[in-house]
Amino acid sequence: MTTETPPTSTTPSITLESKIYHATTVSNTKNYVPIILEIESSQYVTWATLFKINYKAFLVHDHLSPKPHETTTASSTTTQPNEDWDRLDAIVLEWIYSMISIDLLHTIINKTASAYDAWKAIEDLFQDNKGSHAIHLMHKFSNKRLDSFPNVLAYFQELKVLADQLANVNAPVDNDRFVLQ
Template identity: 45%
Template sequence: MADQTKFHPALAVNNVKNFIPITLEMEKGHYSSWAELFKIHCRAYQVIDHILPPTPTSTDTATEKVAEVDPALWSRLDAIVLQWIYGTISNDLLHTILQPDSTAQQAWERLQNIFLDNKNSRAVYLENQFTHVHMDDYPNISAYCQELKMLADQLSNVGAPISNQSMVRPQFDQIARAMEMMAMVMQQQSAHFSQMEAGRAAIEVARSMVPQDGRDLAEFRRC
């Protein structure tokens, strides 16, 4: 049994943020991505049953055996998964779900209730966020599109999916506006360069009229 405890994969995880780089926050709407990464991590380290109890048809009974054979190890693993949850959410969410003697599954379900219950109000909030995403607020178009996709995924999770047309339209509208602004800037620059060229031409004409040597100067004075 000591060997089992020593070599359980979950005991080897030093920094969960290496595997779950997202910090779950209420305002960011990252729950879908965070939950998926967390479940993948738990499956990889054989502790998925600590947040999602096995179904009657489940074929993976590894954690059930741990719970039956070594309750102390099960309790320790549950505390580790609970630490992973607490370590990858914001302080506001932590204070919201933190309760004495909680299990990992209970903490997981509290987060689920926060983000997936009250779907109508959540959908209204996310739709408002979606319509107020502006390309000017992002360093490049890739980051802008990623934000739209993330919000669309969250809306789908609460039963309010965004159609492909609605997804594409704001991108084209804002790209079109950006291109219009770029065209105006280019026109202004072109006009500025034209004025500069005209000024250079006038200077060249003026220079051509100024005497360049003694003979030209004598002829210029006779005039």
């Protein structure tokens, strides 16, 4: 008869090492998020969704939230978990910075920013400008003409992309407007 050995006190550190291992293996985030976010684009929702999927896949989704408060106890003299969290945060921050345009990077960069700070700065920038993005996109949608495309399919695909982007900024194109265009 065999008995299972109970989990040891090292189990949490194994989980933490697993998180670090997965995140540190990513060499090119463009393989996972093929969009470079630009200030003028209205692809923020798509970009953010792809990033959130990858944060979860690489077990670093907690870096989209403020850093947890440090709790110290008399028996705890090690700082390893906090150092690991800081290292992961720097990796996630690199991911964010590598997937945005240079103009957007110059707008949000801060030498003391965490990944969460950068994430919030980008989110605030795009969420605060939804109205102006919607106006800009509606203008583009309204001014698309079939004669500037090689075929009807290319024209329709461009209209569909613009309609999706308008929906992402809470200005969906209704079916009647789509048909009229």
